[in-house]
Amino acid sequence: MKRVGILAGREVTFPEAIIESINTKGGGEVTAEMVKTAGVRLDEEKRYDVVIDRISHEVPYYRAMLKRFALEGTYIINNPFWWSADDKFFNFSLAAKIGVAIPKTVLLPQHSYIEDINSDSLRNLEFPIDWEAVVDYTGLPAFMKPFDGGGWKNVSKVESLEQLLYEYNQTGRLCMTLQEGIEYDQFVRCYCVGREKVLIMPYDPSKPYLSGEQYVPNPEYLVPELAKRVEHDVRTICTALGYDLNTVEFAIKDGVPYAIDFMNPAPDAELASVGEYNHRWIVDSMTDFIIDLLEKGFETPVYRWDQLLKGVEGKAAGSE
Ligand SMILES: Nc1ncnc2c1ncn2[C@@H]1O[C@H](COP(=O)(O)OP(=O)(O)OP(=O)(O)O)[C@@H](O)[C@H]1O
Ligand SMILES: [Mg+2]
Numbered sequence: 001m002k003r004v005g006i007l008a009g010r011e012v013t014f015p016e017a018i019i020e021s022i023n024t025k026g027g028g029e030v031t032a033e034m035v036k037t038a039g040v041r042l043d044e045e046k047r048y049d050v051v052i053d054r055i056s057h058e059v060p061y062y063r064a065m066l067k068r069f070a071l072e073g074t075y076i077i078n079n080p081f082w083w084s085a086d087d088k089f090f091n092f093s094l095a096a097k098i099g100v101a102i103p104k105t106v107l108l109p110q111h112s113y114i115e116d117i118n119s120d121s122l123r124n125l126e127f128p129i130d131w132e133a134v135v136d137y138t139g140l141p142a143f144m145k146p147f148d149g150g151g152w153k154n155v156s157k158v159e160s161l162e163q164l165l166y167e168y169n170q171t172g173r174l175c176m177t178l179q180e181g182i183e184y185d186q187f188v189r190c191y192c193v194g195r196e197k198v199l200i201m202p203y204d205p206s207k208p209y210l211s212g213e214q215y216v217p218n219p220e221y222l223v224p225e226l227a228k229r230v231e232h233d234v235r236t237i238c239t240a241l242g243y244d245l246n247t248v249e250f251a252i253k254d255g256v257p258y259a260i261d262f263m264n265p266a267p268d269a270e271l272a273s274v275g276e277y278n279h280r281w282i283v284d285s286m287t288d289f290i291i292d293l294l295e296k297g298f299e300t301p302v303y304r305w306d307q308l309l310k311g312v313e314g315k316a317a318g319s320e
Contacts, residue, residue, distance in 0.1 A: 030291060
C-alpha cells in the first residue's frame with residue numbers, strides 16, 4: 001500500500017477533495033490522509049511515499065520536517081529544497097533568459113535592517129538609490145512587490161516618483177522589487193501540473209476574492225495562437241523551476257503574454273474561490289499525476305547529498 005500525506009493550512013475543500021479522489025482512484029493500492037505530526041526524530045522511518053505540501057511556506061517546522069522526509073525517499077510536492085532557495089526576482093531573471101516575456105524589473109536594496117546592522121555593515125551598498133534611473137528603466141506605473149511573497153501582501157501600484165518613495169518607506173526589512181506595470185488587455189492565471197498539464201483560467205484581479213467574479217471559465221478567452229504560446233511559456237517556466245504544481249499569471253498586452261507572477265507552489269484551489277470547473281480540474285489532475293508517479297516510480301530529484309547515500313541502508317530511495 002502506497003501512502004500519500006497532505007499538509008494543509010486553513011483551506012478545506014482542496015485537501016478533502018484530493019484525499020477522497022486519491023482514495024477512490026487509488027483502487028486499494030494507494031491511500032491518502034492528512035499528515036499528523038508532533039515532533040520528528042532524527043532516525044524517523046519513512047512514513048509517506050508522497051506528501052502534498054500546501055503550507056510549509058508559513059510554518060518553518062513543516063519545511064524542516066519535509067526535508068527530513070525527503071531524506072527517506074518521500075516525494076514532496078513541491079520540492080522543499082528548491083522552494084526554500086527560490087525567489088521571485090531570480091524567477092523573473094531566469095524566465096527572461098529562456099524566452100518568456102517579463103516586464104522590466106529591478107531588485108531593490110532593503111529599506112531597513114535588523115538592529116545589529118549599521119552603516120558599517122553595509123559598505124557594499126551605494127546610497128542613496130538613484131530612483132530616477134530605476135524609474136527610467138521600469139517606467140510608470142510600476143508595481144512594487146516583495147521578492148518573496150503572496151496573497152497580494154505588500155504589493156502596491158505606484159504612479160509617480162513621490163508615491164514610489166512613500167511606498168518604499170513603508171517596506172521595512174522586506175526585500176522588494178519594482179516592476180514595470182503592464183496595462184493589460186487580458187489577464188490569465190494558469191495551473192500547471194507535472195510540468196505538462198496546463199489549464200488557462202481567465203482571471204480578473206480587479207474583482208474581490210470570493211466574489212465569484214474572479215474566475216469565469218471560458219475556453220475561448222484567448223485566441224488559439226496566444227493560448228499556445230501561454231501554454232508553452234507555462235511549461236517552460238515550470239520545467240525550469242522544477243515545480244510539480246504551480247500557477248503562472250500573465251498580463252497580456254498587444255498580444256504579448258507577460259509573466260508577472262509564477263512562484264506559487266501552493267496555489268489557491270478552494271472551491272469557493274476558483275469555482276467548480278477549475279477546482280475539479282486541479283483535484284483530478286493532481287490525483288492522476290500522483291497515481292501515475294506511484295505506478296511508474298520516480299527519480300529522486302537531484303540533491304547533491306543523494307549520491308553519497310547510494311548503497312547506504314535507509315537511503316533516499318525515490319520509489320526504488
Ligand atoms: N507587472 C504588473 N503589471 C500589471 N499588474 C501587476 C503587475 N504585477 C502585479 N500586478 C497586479 O497585482 C496583483 C498582485 O501581484 P502578484 O501576483 O505579483 O502578487 P502576489 O502576492 O504573488 O499575488 P498572488 O498571491 O495572487 O499570487 C496581480 O494579480 C496583478 O493584478
Ligand atoms: Mg499573483
